[in-house]
Amino acid sequence: MHQLEISDLITAVDPHSGHRLPVRRAEVIRQLRESGDEHAARIVAGLPTDQDGVLDPYAVDRLLVSVHTELQRLNEELRTGERLVHLLGPLFTAIRSATGQPGPYRLVDVGCGLGYLVRWLATTNALGSDVELVGVDLDATLVGEADRLAREEGLDCRFVHGNAFGLPEAATVYVSTGVLHHFRGPALDEFFQAQAASAAHAFCHFDIAATRLAPLGAWIFHRARMRNPLGRHDGVVSARRAHSDETLLRAAEVPGIRALLYEPRGAVNPFCTTLRPVIGVRPHLEAPLRRVLGRDARRMVGPEHLAEATR
Template sequence: MWTFLGRGSWPTGLRGEGVGFCPVHQLEISDLITVVDPHSGHRLPVRRAEVIQQLRESGDERAARIVAELPTDRDGVLDPHAVDRLLISVHTELQRLSEELRIGERLVHLLGPLFTAIRETTGQPGPYRLVDVGCGLGYLVRRLATTKALGTDVELVGVDLDAALVGEADRLARAEGLSCRFVRGNAFDLPEAATVYVSTGVLHHFRGPALAEFFQAQAASPAHAFCHFDIAATRLAPIGAWIFHRARMRNPLGRHDGVVSARRAHSDETLLRAAAVPGIRALLYEPRGAANPFCTTLRPIIGVRPRLEAPFRQALGRDAHRMVGPEHLAGSIR
């Protein structure tokens, strides 16, 4: 099983593999400049020339020029400290984008009713555990801890493979006096089981069979549900990403990867097909056909244990009609 941990930790063999909306050789720089051994968790050296070659072979000369500006040692290995500072800077800008897109509020809009359904269905008093997969700087976890919107019986945990990002997330949480924690490691190999898995901007990194494996790992866990936000694969997404990132992000790497992320976005059909694993009822909130392409940026794929669907819909109230299953897109999934 792959380790599903955070940006920069995706299996090398899956990079650039085309699926659906994604052009065949689109690569994100941040996925290439940090590499971690999936078994030991140790960071591996990355040669700048090899990254530049990969990007040029994919036809992305602009990305190659960005990487060519990154510092190396005498052997041509990227300076890990410089890379860490760069990624923290980029993720800080990404946090501002999340704030503008109100991702925290949109997540709570779904997680509040979801945890209500879990409490009523299981009858367990808690504590419950929310695990943010690929948490980066931990914006969502820290926001949830600040607002306490999910209740005091929900423990908040952010997980990422990148030690620098986890360290900065932990520093920010301590500075803000928040009750949450951050872990460097495998999100699906924690000592305590998750109740709900969440993520933002992670799904498009998984290509081919790895996307289904990601959902299968959650179905095989004791978790009751998952809720993963990612870019909606609309025709306007790449254009919108270019405009938005150009206006809001100063770092060339962040601008580049933001547009590539939009181009790599999975279609509704691809997500529902991959999430249709045994033991999970896959649901898409605000599918492409029912949303305004000028307003839709990110939308979530939700998975619940089958017995949770009815109480979850009831807790959602009139917004439940915005959540559809594979049968509503059956014509295009077949």
């Protein structure tokens, strides 16, 4: 049975209206105990509720902002921004050359949380002034805090509460960090299908590499760097829930998209690999992207490569 992340259970949002829904603490505890996670159940049992047993939304919000603030520090240590730009830079260069169209182009960060990636890109201008930076999340509190931080830092970017695939403006490239493992089964397929059905040219989603050492590494790193019990718990569970290379490429290989994996599991050192991306491009963009990447293009493989490796 798959373990569950506490943060996925203590908030609920109506998918159509975006309005927050009440969450009963007893129901969350029941789900965690049924998954065999008594430790997580004890963490949730300590969260405050109202007289009807509904989790206090303000306490939950404060908790999640605190956890995401610690996650931001982890992203800084892991140099997540630099890792993304290593691929996003060439990707936007390929799009510019292939389309021949002037900007602005639009990068949309799906499940942006506190907006670390978008704010880092705005601070560094790493993708160029013709790329508009937008962060989107279903959690209104996290989006509000991301917007506050961006205004405080005087950054040219924006944040939206809602569905990233329902924005009125078309995205050029969708990105995410640490989001894919939250989608299971058909939901993962639907995630990629929504992007294929959009006007986007490409996507680049970074998530935990499903190596044998990932859960142990996550436990050590989160114990050393995170103070909040919920953050420590969910960080380790995230590593256990990470999708295999085969699962990601199978889900991302949808009509109109060429699915590619950068640094597949069998080609990297499991002691050093923490995050790796699955990339999707419109077929006419693959050759320009490989040209821009140069020698690094050898690290990018499609489903046929993994099929040969498993024979």
